[in-house]
Amino acid sequence: MSKRWRNRPEGANWGEFGEDDQIGRLNLMDEAKVLQGAVEIRVGKTFCLSLPLDYPGGNLLSPVRFPPQLRPVIRNDEPYYNYEWRKKNLKLTDIASDDAVLLHTQYSTQWDSLAHRGSLFDADGDGDPEPLYYNGFMAGSDIALADDNTSFAAALGIEQMAVHGVQGRGVMVDLFSHCGEFPRREVGYDELMGILETDGVQVEKGDVLCLWTGLDRMILRMNKQPDASLKEACAVLDGHDKRLLQWISDSGIAAIASDNLAVENVGKAVPDCCTTTLPLHEHCLFKLGIHLGELWHLAELAQWLKANGRSRFMLTAPPLRLTGAVGSPVTPIATV
DSSP states (O other): OOTTOSOOOTTOOTTTTOTTOOSGGGGGSOHHHHHHHHHTOSSOOEEEOBOOTTOSOTTSSOTTOOOOEEEEOEETTEEOSSEEGGGTOTTOOOEEOOEEEEOOTTSSSEEEOTTSOOEEEOOSSSSSOEEEOGGGOBBTTTEEEOTTSOEEESSSOHHHHHHHOOEEEEEEEEOHHHHOSSSOOEEOHHHHHHHHHHHTOOOOTTOEEEEEOSHHHHHHHTTTOOOGGGGGOSOEEOTTOHHHHHHHHHHOOSEEEESSSSSBOSSOOOOTTOOOSOHHHIIIIIIIOOEEEESBOOHHHHHHHHHTTOOEEEEEOOOOOOTTOSEEEOOOEEEO
């Protein structure tokens, strides 16, 4: 049992991958799962599963996240962009450019690290809940905000995911063909199981569950000028459906990725029976160590798979090895 906690949340798997584990169910993406993914490469065609990182545009979907800003670096006391080196030596013909970026790590296509969402829980049994993350790592010490407002996840940072590698078998679930764009539909256990059965989709231990809702196409169609309809469109998972959460536990999936903002519904009123605004996030990130991918571009892959009678593919999706970050942009590649 972990030295960080005496009690673990109901339904959690803390300690099952080791008391110091920092990658959760990504442990199930092992060598055998990589080989299973490789088997799905039959024609050698690849798909980029990332939106352009300046999409969706503006900050309508999240008021605290903004598009990336590119700036030239400064060299020789001036912007090092289209810089002519003959300024330093008339014999030189070189022209060069370097840039820097201010990047909100979860603005566009992204992975959430396990330090992205935690919960208050009495892990030491003293009667007072502590602010904790997956496997009992603690807010304020393991995941810290310094006096100068710099932040650093000394545990559960996104680099843990990068070092392990994210490569294996993805499984596509086409929610768009069943739910359409409007109105937004919360998909619970019964409907999801029905879709899997109708479409002949099999999900197994260690797979990455990919959910195409069609929101990615809407985002691209709006050309960086999103409107409020995005918040009412396309399917989301019903995070309040306990049977759905139990299926996520029982399925053994290694991670979940979707083309929408949060996999589940955002901004929904918290019912009396619930103590979290995002129950699927709490279940996956906090209790089970299941990383969540958001705002992926899945449309072209989903349509190709459907046209070819397939649902599985090789997925390669490592985040940036950005030490201490709680999220990261990602450029996933599917190979079929």
